Amino acid sequence: MRVVPRLDLLRMLGMLGAALLLVAASPAALAQPAPGKASPEEVCKGCHLDYFNGYAASKHGVKGDERTPASMGGCLACHGDAALEHAAKGGGKGVGGIFSFSNPKVPAEEKAKVCLTCHQSGARVNWQLSSHANNDVACSSCHSVHAGDKDKVRIKATQFEVCGSCHRTQRAQINYPSHHPIKEGKVVCSSCHQPHGSVGPNMLVKGTVNETCYTCHAEKRGPFLWEHPPVREDCTNCHTPHGSINTPLLKARGPWLCQQCHSAQFHPSTLYSGTGLPPPTGNAAQQLLARSCLNCHTQVHGSNHPSGPRWTR
16 A cells, blocks of 8 residues: 655645635535525425426526526525525415515515626626616516526517517507518517617617617618718618608608708709699609609618719619
8 A cells, every 4th residue: 555655645635625615615605505404496396386397497497507596596596595484384475575576565676686696797787777777677577587498588589579568669660561570580679779788878789879770781881982961870860760651661751751851952942742643633743753752862871883972873
């Protein structure tokens, strides 16, 4: 049998002690329940089996990941130590003082605080300054944690249902003839908006309206030899983003949209009206038919053609 020298033995013991200290100081170790406070998951799922199955199938339920609630006390990680008393007394609404995310009496800030203990970084870094936080919207107002992969707000086909439960005007607008393909599942609200907070207006994913639009409509970015000022300024000068009765998402039909700015330039200053449409006169101005002003000014977003200062080519 090999005899370990005393010096080597002391070194080995020192290394072992350091390793134990690192393990004890790890987030997973610090987050474990105190002795005698094992997670009551087995008791909980006796009544909340549907919730438990969704939680177990979600990322929260992965016990092999030290960052998840499953490895940090299970039900206790989110619902607090009162879940032990709740389980011990057989459950029931309000029994044991369990922290309930569905309780309307619990402030939204307190509910969000529980989630932010883990989800503070990344897309949630601006949460405290977001419109949602300032209007008492909690994480659980939109997310169904126990639904696992079936959380509606994270599914393209159903996200607008969750957002539309509060934003009813926008929900109506996506049913207009001209709309972004939200109902079709090609884009979702979060394609343009950052629901957890943003440095841009209206919680947009980018700093400005135009930068957000350019994430899909890159061909409108330019730079152009001949630029159209309202286009460079803000896309919503002409377009309404959620839906319109005018194609394509225009705030008003041409030429009336254009003449909100161009009332006396290059064409007669008299505003066009429907009085020239046939019948009975038969002499309708070309600016009123088909694509209106865009019959000639086809490159209204900007032109690179040497002969296109009026965005005609």
